[in-house]
Amino acid sequence: LFEFGASYTPRVSYHYNSRVSQYHYGVRHPMKPFRLMLTDHLVSRYGLHKVMDLYETRAATKEEVLAFHAQDYVDFLSHVAPENLNKLPRGSLEKFNIGDDCPIFQGLFEYSMLYAGASLDASRKLINGQSEIAINWSGGLHHAKKSNPSGFCYVNDIVLAILNLLRYHPRVLYIDIDLHHGDGVQEAFYTTDRVFTVSFHKYNGEFFPGTGDLDEIGCSRGKHFSLNVPLNDGIDDDSYINLFKSIIDPLVTSYKPTVIIQQCGADSLGHDRLGCFNLNIRAHGECVKFVKSFGIPMLCVGGGGYTPRNVSRLWTYETGILNDVLLPSDIPEDIPFREWFGPDYSLHPVLDDLYENKNSKKYLENIRIRCLENIKYLQG
Numbered sequence: 001l002f003e004f005g006a007s008y009t010p011r012v013s014y015h016y017n018s019r020v021s022q023y024h025y026g027v028r029h030p031m032k033p034f035r036l037m038l039t040d041h042l043v044s045r046y047g048l049h050k051v052m053d054l055y056e057t058r059a060a061t062k063e064e065v066l067a068f069h070a071q072d073y074v075d076f077l078s079h080v081a082p083e084n085l086n087k088l089p090r091g092s093l094e095k096f097n098i099g100d101d102c103p104i105f106q107g108l109f110e111y112s113m114l115y116a117g118a119s120l121d122a123s124r125k126l127i128n129g130q131s132e133i134a135i136n137w138s139g140g141l142h143h144a145k146k147s148n149p150s151g152f153c154y155v156n157d158i159v160l161a162i163l164n165l166l167r168y169h170p171r172v173l174y175i176d177i178d179l180h181h182g183d184g185v186q187e188a189f190y191t192t193d194r195v196f197t198v199s200f201h202k203y204n205g206e207f208f209p210g211t212g213d214l215d216e217i218g219c220s221r222g223k224h225f226s227l228n229v230p231l232n233d234g235i236d237d238d239s240y241i242n243l244f245k246s247i248i249d250p251l252v253t254s255y256k257p258t259v260i261i262q263q264c265g266a267d268s269l270g271h272d273r274l275g276c277f278n279l280n281i282r283a284h285g286e287c288v289k290f291v292k293s294f295g296i297p298m299l300c301v302g303g304g305g306y307t308p309r310n311v312s313r314l315w316t317y318e319t320g321i322l323n324d325v326l327l328p329s330d331i332p333e334d335i336p337f338r339e340w341f342g343p344d345y346s347l348h349p350v351l352d353d354l355y356e357n358k359n360s361k362k363y364l365e366n367i368r369i370r371c372l373e374n375i376k377y378l379q380g
């Protein structure tokens with residue numbers, strides 16, 4: 001393991017409960033909690049467990065989840081099971097948006113409470129100063145709404161963590177680099193200036209969840225405190241990194257967040273099963289490194305990512321970045337499931353050049369200008 005050099009080495013905590021990787025959305029469902037177990041094995045075999053504080057997290061309580069979610073929805077989640085679906089009140093599956101994306105699977109409630117509990121634990125470590133950076137790769141489920149699940153997300157661990165941070169922090173910056181729009185988090189804080197939300201995502205008006213256009217900027221006190229960066233298929237490393245840095249740098253400087261939460265969804269990588277971007281692992285990681293470089297307390301969560309071997313490589317690489325440890329490219333020997341990382345057995349497989357870049361220089365420049373105009377309102 002080699003040190004990166006100049007940047008500060010923060011105290012990092014890693015929040016995980018191995019039970020969370022044992023749940024199954026269904027055989028054909030793209031969301032595979034199993035990717036969390038692959039990630040944890042890689043993190044540990046690369047020696048990163050030794051440089052972080054490890055916390056085996058407990059499940060969130062019903063009461064904690066009620067800080068955001070509606071009572072009838074939480075009651076529904078806690079009682080529903082595959083074997084009692086036919087005993088539910090008429091219409092409740094429709095009411096709660098249960099279907100292909102958000103099925104009822106065995107242990108759904110425990111699963112949701114576990115990943116939410118990990119984000120809450122992480123937020124607590126940041127609040128009491130025991131960590132400067134806290135990591136929960138099982139979290140990041142940014143679509144969940146107050147009264148219903150959406151897009152594979154049942155409980156919104158990010159909203160819960162932010163609500164907790166707001167008890168002590170005046171300004172929270174939320175940065176979302178998942179392929180999809182972070183609609184649930186944006187909606188929850190749309191009318192407040194104490195949380196600034198920014199999401200980079202594929203947008204064409206149709207692509208899930210359908211929101212995230214440039215004109216969604218927040219309302220009432222929250223006007224100009226939401227920012228959206230809509231992108232087309234095939235964006236490459238350099239365009240994404242340049243756009244990301246040129247927006248995040250002035251944003252951090254003018255908003256002056258006291259804590260940052262970054263959602264690191266891995267479906268923005270090239271070759272993702274549900275994805276359409278061309279990002280390599282190094283480029284995704286560069287965005288995390290850049291946010292870390294401000295030296296502001298930071299909570300990193302996972303999110304999407306549907307090609308498990310690449311999800312686990314990415315989050316391992318980013319765990320290295322957050323600890324200022326540069327990992328050797330060769331996947332360690334004798335790790336369980338090592339065959340998943342063949343034929344290259346590298347932390348950095350080539351993931352670019354799959355999709356044509358449909359983001360012209362002109363398009364990206366226009367987006368950048370419009371985003372910067374929005375940020376200018378903050379100084380006002």
Ligand code: TV1
Pocket residue numbers: 026028029030100101140141142143151152153178180181208265267274303304305
């Ligand atoms: C079961 C089996 C469910 C196979 C879902 C892809 C499946 C998808 C499946 C799928 C799939 C979506 C929509 C359609 C809304 C629906 C974790 C009515 C091959 C954070 C969530 C994407 C992304 C939801 C979550 C999307 C996250 N895409 N196969 N479902 N319409 N849903 O488009 O942001 O990554 O695809």
Ligand code: CA
Pocket residue numbers: 176177178179180181182199200201
């Ligand atoms: Ca996003």
Ligand code: ZN
Pocket residue numbers: 178179180265267303304305
């Ligand atoms: Zn996604």
